[in-house]
Amino acid sequence: MTTLFINGSSRTNGNTVAFGERLLAGIPHTTLHLIDQHLNFDLDQRGTGQPQRDTRDDYEALMAQFAAADDIVIGTPVYWYNMSGQLKTFMDRWFDSFTTGFDFAGKRVYLLVVGVDDPANKATDIISKAFAESCDWLKMTYMGAATAIADGPTDLQQQATLPAEALKVRQTLVTMTQSVSRETKS
Numbered sequence: 001m002t003t004l005f006i007n008g009s010s011r012t013n014g015n016t017v018a019f020g021e022r023l024l025a026g027i028p029h030t031t032l033h034l035i036d037q038h039l040n041f042d043l044d045q046r047g048t049g050q051p052q053r054d055t056r057d058d059y060e061a062l063m064a065q066f067a068a069a070d071d072i073v074i075g076t077p078v079y080w081y082n083m084s085g086q087l088k089t090f091m092d093r094w095f096d097s098f099t100t101g102f103d104f105a106g107k108r109v110y111l112l113v114v115g116v117d118d119p120a121n122k123a124t125d126i127i128s129k130a131f132a133e134s135c136d137w138l139k140m141t142y143m144g145a146a147t148a149i150a151d152g153p154t155d156l157q158q159q160a161t162l163p164a165e166a167l168k169v170r171q172t173l174v175t176m177t178q179s180v181s182r183e184t185k186s
């Protein structure tokens with residue numbers, strides 16, 4: 001049983017990554033950077049007679065990792081008061097998986113958002129709403145979100161502690177991953 005951290009930032013060592021890695025410290029996990037993946041925009045094939053699939057990129061391999069994980073932490077910087085384009089493209093492709101019967105049900109999903117301009121008020125409503133509704137539609141369990149304020153590439157790393165809501169998300173993750181490993185042992 002694994003935990004997957006998906007970084008939706010174009011920086012592979014910026015604030016979103018620092019946020020995720022600090023939140024996941026001590027919790028075994030795999031980190032995946034969307035920017036390192038070749039991901040095509042979603043093609044809506046309804047009505048064309050073509051399969052709702054695009055096998056020309058890394059999406060299906062990425063979803064194999066998604067399938068193997070129980071807890072999935074998704075991090076995004078705020079780009080223009082919304083999620084990053086990389087993350088939006090990835091989420092759009094969930095339509096392919098949904099259409100071809102991918103088993104999303106029961107995945108536990110956590111959202112981390114980093115921005116500079118008051119993200120908790122100016123961005124997370126949009127992001128977490130899209131997230132919560134998408135999770136609900138796909139029958140995944142939306143476990144909550146946390147925001148952080150950071151801008152320069154090492155800003156988050158330099159913060160002494162994580163925000164309280166992030167510690168709460170971390171605690172949920174710790175509890176979930178520990179109870180899963182206890183179940184696996186017994």
Ligand SMILES: Cc1cc2nc3c(=O)[nH]c(=O)nc-3n(C[C@H](O)[C@H](O)[C@H](O)COP(=O)(O)O)c2cc1C
Pocket residue numbers: 009010011013014015016017077078079080081082114115116117118119123150151152153
């Ligand atoms: C294209 C772009 C758009 C951005 N738009 C916003 C925004 O609308 N609101 C905000 O608070 N921060 C915005 N930012 C700032 C980033 O959210 C911030 O620098 C964040 O820490 C970047 O995370 P990263 O280090 O993981 O890339 C934007 C940054 C970029 C590059």
